[in-house]
Amino acid sequence: MKWPAAVALLLASLTACGSSSEDAAGDRTLTVFAAASLKDSFSEIAEQFEAENPGVTVRLSFAGSADLVAQVEQGAPADVLATADERTMRGAQDDGLVEVLDSIGSNRLEIATPPGNPAGIRSLADLAGRDVQVVLCAPAVPCGAAAHRVEKIASIDIEPVSEEQSVTDVLSKVAAGEADAGLVYVTDVQTAGDSVDGVPFAESAEVVSTYPIASLSRSDESALAQSFVDFVATGPGQDVLRAAGFGPR
């Protein structure tokens, strides 16, 4: 009869852990689900928001946009949702999960190369060369769809050596020198700092993706959620996003 007691104790301690992190002294918590590419900007914005709203804690959860929408659809406790493209947000919209929708900024593609650009990439057309190892996002993910449209506009055919799941996967393979070039967002090149070089190209202006943000309809903190949305969409958050390379909304 010893082990049931031990199991009970274990379960009790686990559940105790779970509940003790909840607001103890009437403090309010806002849970924000944001696309992985917003990680740096939103961490900074959350700090500013907390400073302006004493007693408010912003909990941030970062993942791929599709993962976030799937989590929200399965009932994950989020108050605000920010995705990397409108298509994924539309999924949440169709399910009636989204209350107020706004846009926080835009992003466009840039070529990323390993530091020093060893393959000498100067333009988008260089990526179509036979001897260049290019990594793209898969067409199923937002950055891949954008890459596909850019290829069409420039009427070139890039034959990637790999179609990755996310921008970060592309970026890490380029940064590691595994690939000669990759197509990522302007903001990713900026965030990556010295680990990659960026090569801008003209065609990217024609494929601009918009980042939407929304408060969620079943949030218990809808007023607070809305003020966070405003803070990012029209308030001080805009400065942070501009500094990170995001274009106007």
Added chain:
Amino acid sequence: MALTSQHSGVPRWVLVPAAAGALFIVLPLVALATRVEWGSFFSLIGSDSSQAALWLSLRTSAASTVLCLLLGVPMALVLARTTFRGQAVLRSIVLLPLVLPPVVGGIALLYTFGRKGLLGETLDVLGWQIAFSTTAVVIAQTFVSLPFMVVSLEGTLRTAGQQYEVVAATLGARPTTVLRRVTLPLVLPGLAAGAVLSFARALGEFGATITFAGSLEGVTRTLPLEIYLQRESDPDAAVALSLLLVVVAVLVIGLVRGGRGAAT
């Protein structure tokens, strides 16, 4: 089942947590099956990219199983039949891929066999490009599967003991003959179990592959990678492919359990 337990002396109450454990594993699989769009199941798993992913998975898993046999059997023999300094440490290191997060394995492989990796440049000079190739997939799968081969075979070797080998040796058999005629036939069930476990593990490999090998249809995009990608655009296809992977895995594991039952 309850009748058998009375005879074998297992206390009845054990059945309750045992059933809970079984339910814990079965229930998610049932939940998966309930989400399958059965009407379009076969068109979902029959698409060109799904077929390419399944075929690539089966091929690479078979190749990595062969590699696991070639590398794992000697390792198990050394660990089970010899004693040397640092053996315990070596055993721990061999088991490491079992507990490493697959992404860590992938990163480690990248910095070993990648273009800029420890061996990458040498291999590049020899004209062997591993980055973004099917070879990279096989390497990733072998890395995570090898411990399964070594562990199950070493266990069998230790349980089997050495008396037959000693007898064979005293009768004048050379070590290689003993290995071929006595040891390996003796541990055949363990060898089969290890091979099938390795195959199953390779089939499910995801993290190291996506980190190290990349993802390109027909070249490096195995079934688990295809499922992860499909989730992004076509969740129904992802669910259908998940079930397909489960079925293949169950078939593979069932194969060895059946074979083992007959052998013992």
